[in-house]
Amino acid sequence: MKSSLIKSTVIFLGLFFLYFPILVLIFYSFNENKRVMVWKGFSLRWYNELFNNEQIIEAFIISIKIAALSATFATILGVMIGYSLVRIRKIPFKSFYIFLSSTPLVLPELILGLSMLLFFISLNNVIGFPSSRGQLTIFISHVTFCIAFVAIIIQARLTDFNKNIEEAAMDLGYNYTKVLYKITLPIILPSIIAGWLLAFTISLDDLVVASFTTGPGANTLPIVVFSKVRLGLSPEVNALSAILMFALIIIGLFYFYFNKKFKH
Amino acid sequence: MKNKLFEKYFVFSPYFWLVLFFFIPLAIIFKISISVSEWGMPPYQDIFLFDNGFKINTTFENYVYIFSDYYYIGSFVNSLILALISTFFCLLIGFPLAFYIATSNIRLRNILLVLVVIPFWSSFLLRVYAWKIILQNNGILNVILLNLGITSEPLQLLYNQYAVIMGIVYTYLPLMILPLYGYLNKFDLNLIEASKDLGLNRIKTFFKVILPLSVPGIVAGSLLVFIPVVGEFIIPEMLGGSDRLYYGKILWEEFFVNRNWPGASALAFSGIIILVLPIVIFQILYSHWSQKNEI
Numbered sequence: 001m002k003s004s005l006i007k008s009t010v011i012f013l014g015l016f017f018l019y020f021p022i023l024v025l026i027f028y029s030f031n032e033n034k035r036v037m038v039w040k041g042f043s044l045r046w047y048n049e050l051f052n053n054e055q056i057i058e059a060f061i062i063s064i065k066i067a068a069l070s071a072t073f074a075t076i077l078g079v080m081i082g083y084s085l086v087r088i089r090k091i092p093f094k095s096f097y098i099f100l101s102s103t104p105l106v107l108p109e110l111i112l113g114l115s116m117l118l119f120f121i122s123l124n125n126v127i128g129f130p131s132s133r134g135q136l137t138i139f140i141s142h143v144t145f146c147i148a149f150v151a152i153i154i155q156a157r158l159t160d161f162n163k164n165i166e167e168a169a170m171d172l173g174y175n176y177t178k179v180l181y182k183i184t185l186p187i188i189l190p191s192i193i194a195g196w197l198l199a200f201t202i203s204l205d206d207l208v209v210a211s212f213t214t215g216p217g218a219n220t221l222p223i224v225v226f227s228k229v230r231l232g233l234s235p236e237v238n239a240l241s242a243i244l245m246f247a248l249i250i251i252g253l254f255y256f257y258f259n260k261k262f263k264h
Numbered sequence: 265m266k267n268k269l270f271e272k273y274f275v276f277s278p279y280f281w282l283v284l285f286f287f288i289p290l291a292i293i294f295k296i297s298i299s300v301s302e303w304g305m306p307p308y309q310d311i312f313l314f315d316n317g318f319k320i321n322t323t324f325e326n327y328v329y330i331f332s333d334y335y336y337i338g339s340f341v342n343s344l345i346l347a348l349i350s351t352f353f354c355l356l357i358g359f360p361l362a363f364y365i366a367t368s369n370i371r372l373r374n375i376l377l378v379l380v381v382i383p384f385w386s387s388f389l390l391r392v393y394a395w396k397i398i399l400q401n402n403g404i405l406n407v408i409l410l411n412l413g414i415t416s417e418p419l420q421l422l423y424n425q426y427a428v429i430m431g432i433v434y435t436y437l438p439l440m441i442l443p444l445y446g447y448l449n450k451f452d453l454n455l456i457e458a459s460k461d462l463g464l465n466r467i468k469t470f471f472k473v474i475l476p477l478s479v480p481g482i483v484a485g486s487l488l489v490f491i492p493v494v495g496e497f498i499i500p501e502m503l504g505g506s507d508r509l510y511y512g513k514i515l516w517e518e519f520f521v522n523r524n525w526p527g528a529s530a531l532a533f534s535g536i537i538i539l540v541l542p543i544v545i546f547q548i549l550y551s552h553w554s555q556k557n558e559i
Contacts, residue, residue: 007368011361011364014380017434017437018380018383021398021434022383024397024398025390025393028397036397037402077278078278080275080277080278084271084274084278088275098547100282100287101278101282102546102547103286103543106542107491107492108492108512108539110495110515110516111495111515114515115292115293118289118293119285119289121306122292140285143281144282144285144286147278147281152550176270205389207388225390225393238397240390241390241393241394244386244387244390245390248385249383252382252384255385256381
């Protein structure tokens, strides 16, 4: 049929557009030649050099550390927001609460980064802390803009699920706290994990906000990669790309596994 | 009662964090943007002076400075145009994709949706970098064009505004598709059949039935692309040339190169003001939309 042919063509072209650049990147990562664009033969040379590049390895470890910590904090706070917005009626200045928890989703990172940096500098002038910027300030900034992403996932999940289960538990004598810890949290646990994975990836991937709030000893992976590819190409970054894309796509698949809605 | 204490704890912990680390920083941008600049560290004067009694020391000089110089306004306009064009192309590519995914059978639908969104999970920076490889003078696109005989010598594809649009459309496309899919997914396909039965042709069905029903999705997706693109810094930096200057680059240089903090803050705050309306619309949609869809 004509319309189903159009349909398959559109979907095929769309997917091709989305995956072609990634495949090109992976392809060139196996190029022996130091000049990235001139193909000289298949080789794992750049993978080898990558694993011996201390600067990249160190940046990778710093990034993982910051991402894991900020994802954890953002998840705790994001779950609280999601829960509050769906289950708690009385929130003082609720539209302000919504403003605070949704604007970071869209506000340009550049403005966010600048505001965080100026905030840390002002704070240092007033209370003498943080005396220099580094991993701690990146961590705080990442938590701040990851909260919104977790909150939206939790909110969607809580709106979805049957409140009767909670009410039944209350009728059976569970108190408020017990309902939360024994009923609500276990049910939304997959969404909490999904939120953590999303926050982890966003933090791991962030360049702009980290560039503003970084300091001595806190060169994250995107900062190092950006400095290498800003003006040209780097065969080591090609190898890194292939590995990182693979790893992140696996994380993405886990995200979808956990975030699927359980409809009754 | 214990519940109350508990609720307070849940509402106010994130409240406290976001006021301290999100709202106050925005307020500080505003404060510095109306401060008088001077040489020194920090490069601006306090807005409250106490030496000869109390005096408020503010100025709109920084805003005047920005809005009277074409260098700044021009870059603002460039960014807005860039965001408009990119949003348009994201919609142009994203809509048919979202529509056909939403009308596939349920098993295929989930697989396709995951396939469309997964690239979004791989690193943003590296996906932009991939285009740098593709668009090189001796890159894969030029090789194809040369072999097809479309051009006799390699085209300069990189370092211009078209490369920037390409990069943005590529990286932001999933943000357009998701909310579009969310709305298209919910509507009743029988409506299309019904409209065909009632004698409307394809084009009329699209404009009279499908399009009106997907307006909320179009608005949500467009805002998710438009607002961040206005401040986009990385993509113009990696793929763009000197043919066009954008807001993000100007802001970055005003702060890091010129070290004009009040000027950079005024730029940032003007950016927020320009984006207020889109952000407010986004928030209204967000409160409806977040309850039904997921990122």
